[in-house]
Amino acid sequence: MKPQKRLLQLSAAAVLAAAISFPYAANAQGSTQAAHPIAVLSVSPANVAKADYTSYVTQQYGVKLSGTVTRDQFATALSKVVASTGSQAAAMPTGGSKLAAWEAISAAVVAAEQKELAATYSEDKVTASWAKAGLSYQKGGSLSLAAAQDLAVAIDLGLVKTDVIASVKATGDVTAELAYQLLGKVAEFKGHYQNYLGTIASEDIYGKVVQAWNELQIIKAGELQQLVDEILKQDLITGYNLKDAAFDPRFDPKRTITYGHSDIVHAIQLIGLLKSEGIDAKVQLEPKTSAFIYLKEWGEPVQTDDYQVVQIENGNYIAYSKEYDLSFEFASQEDKERFQPLVLQYAKKNEEDATGLLRGSWWQPLYYSLTELADYPVITNNFVQDGRHIVQTFSLNEDSTAVVNAFKKIGKSVEVETYQFWVDQPFYNYLKGDDFK
Structure with a gap:
């Protein structure tokens, strides 16, 4: 009779440091924020499968964010997520300046490798996508077409929740809630979110x-x-x-x-x-x-x-x-x-x-x-x-x-x-x- 034999596993993914570039838009006024979270999931059986990006990003990457997120904070957090996926991105100047929501979203679109898709959006399609979040796109406004396209594709692909961006607005400060969602979605698009049947x-x-x-x-x-x-x-x-x-x-x-x-x-x-x-x-x-x-x-x-x-x-x-x-x-x-x-x-x-x-x-x-x-x-x-x-x-x-x-x-x-x-x-x-x- 064979003896029972069983040993076991675990993988601790090493978090690397890397930088991500934020595509700047002409005529845009920015504001910044970022951070590092630490949270614990608390869900009921009814929504056990519901995504909790705050908890996930906190646990996996040691990112703790609260309040308004600065450019430095978001750049550091996004670089951790990007590095863990084996991707690379160009470096961007860091600093404590404010970060506008559209800037963080554009950076997430690049990190999720959706920039080419965003570039296919016509102005009419941008307008329709923005409207899903209760936003009004104006040609020649504060955002360049490229930045507007990024926001539109982020709305359509779920990189950003419509209710979150509706409350923050495109040029508003990046909140911890918005930052966590963007970070979690980048991980998800790169195959590094939760993996289950x-x-x-x-x-x-x-x-x-x-x-x-x-x-x-x-x-x-x-x-x-x-x-x-x-x-x-x-x-x-x-x-x-x-x-x-x-x-x-x-x-x-x-x-x-x-x-x-x-x-x-x-x-x-x-x-x-x-x-x-x-x-x-x-x-x-x-x-x-x-x-x-x-x-x-x-x-x-x-x-x-x-x-x-x-x-x-x-x-x-x-x-x-x-x-x-x-x-x-x-x-x-x-x-x-x-x-x-x-x-x-x-x-x-x-x-x-x-x-x-x-x-x-x-x-x-x-x-x-x-x-x-x-x-x-x-x-x-x-x-x-x-x-x-x-x-x-x-x-x-x-x-x-x-x-x-x-x-x-x-x-x-x-x-x-x-x-x-x-x-x-x-x-x-x-x-x-x-x-x-």
């Missing part, structure tokens, strides 16, 4: 989860994987996980739990269980490959598309198993806290012939939080990231140094990172080698 309440969530699973394959990570396999062969670690950072949901950690498993029917039943209990959450399925030593005395392994082995020098094998992490961003902290009792009652095996459990329930279920939860022990993730690939192994806190040294022993130039997080008690017991309960 739907919500528990969505009628089509089950099909989307299964389809996503069917499209996944065992992850291959080239030289990084070869390095960790060498560590595994030398028994310096017992196993590891491979993750693909492209599937990172970028959820609010305060309301998120990630649950690891290998049976997709188990995932569907877990989502159904949460729905039956009146719990809603955003749902993302993240691909994961679990690697571990398969001993030759276990017999000839049966290979499938989802389970592959490679024989090593001592006759054992390295097994690679297709798995997943199911991430939930709950509508509230309270719903997040309700998750564990449901899992322990309906998705944790305590005896061989247990009934009343979800299909494929494990003796040691694996789920974790990046923020503190009562009754969750703390362990350490030891990981190396190369591009979009992350290789990681979980350990007890006191064993982390040995794991890091194992990585470094084989790959002396490898940069190993660690962080602590909160995991369920059964998995903690598994790491300690204690009884499965």
Whole structure:
């Protein structure tokens, strides 16, 4: 009988510094503002999927804004967002001067790579688009045609909310609300906003989860994987996980739990269980490959598309198993806290012939939080990231140094990172080698 093996993930996206250019319009009078936010999402099940750009930009980029945003503040914040997407923009002079709403919007249009579309707008189309926000466009007014086109395309594409720009006006000061929306939308247009399949309440969530699973394959990570396999062969670690950072949901950690498993029917039943209990959450399925030593005395392994082995020098094998992490961003902290009792009652095996459990329930279920939860022990993730690939192994806190040294022993130039997080008690017991309960 094979031992249960599961380790885990996380990707911490490094925030780079870059500058963005603001296209200035002739005859325009500017005003400025910017900032850096720090907020926490608070939503009800009815609007769990509603975008909260303020919270997202705060958490992902460390941007804290309030009141009127200055040119310096907005330039700094936008540069962080742009840099994180791998894009580049020309530098602009910074300073504490005021920033007009149209300037911030034009900068966002450039950063979202919609400038060419804006240039296709005729004056009649500009007039019609402005009218959606209750604004009146006048040829030869304070804004150039280029700036007016930018505002028009921002309205049509939802880069700016019509009610927000209606209250601020094109030449008014940039408010924190406007700045956060522009920053969040730029991230979204560049594929760096939240990444998820739907919500528990969505009628089509089950099909989307299964389809996503069917499209996944065992992850291959080239030289990084070869390095960790060498560590595994030398028994310096017992196993590891491979993750693909492209599937990172970028959820609010305060309301998120990630649950690891290998049976997709188990995932569907877990989502159904949460729905039956009146719990809603955003749902993302993240691909994961679990690697571990398969001993030759276990017999000839049966290979499938989802389970592959490679024989090593001592006759054992390295097994690679297709798995997943199911991430939930709950509508509230309270719903997040309700998750564990449901899992322990309906998705944790305590005896061989247990009934009343979800299909494929494990003796040691694996789920974790990046923020503190009562009754969750703390362990350490030891990981190396190369591009979009992350290789990681979980350990007890006191064993982390040995794991890091194992990585470094084989790959002396490898940069190993660690962080602590909160995991369920059964998995903690598994790491300690204690009884499965």
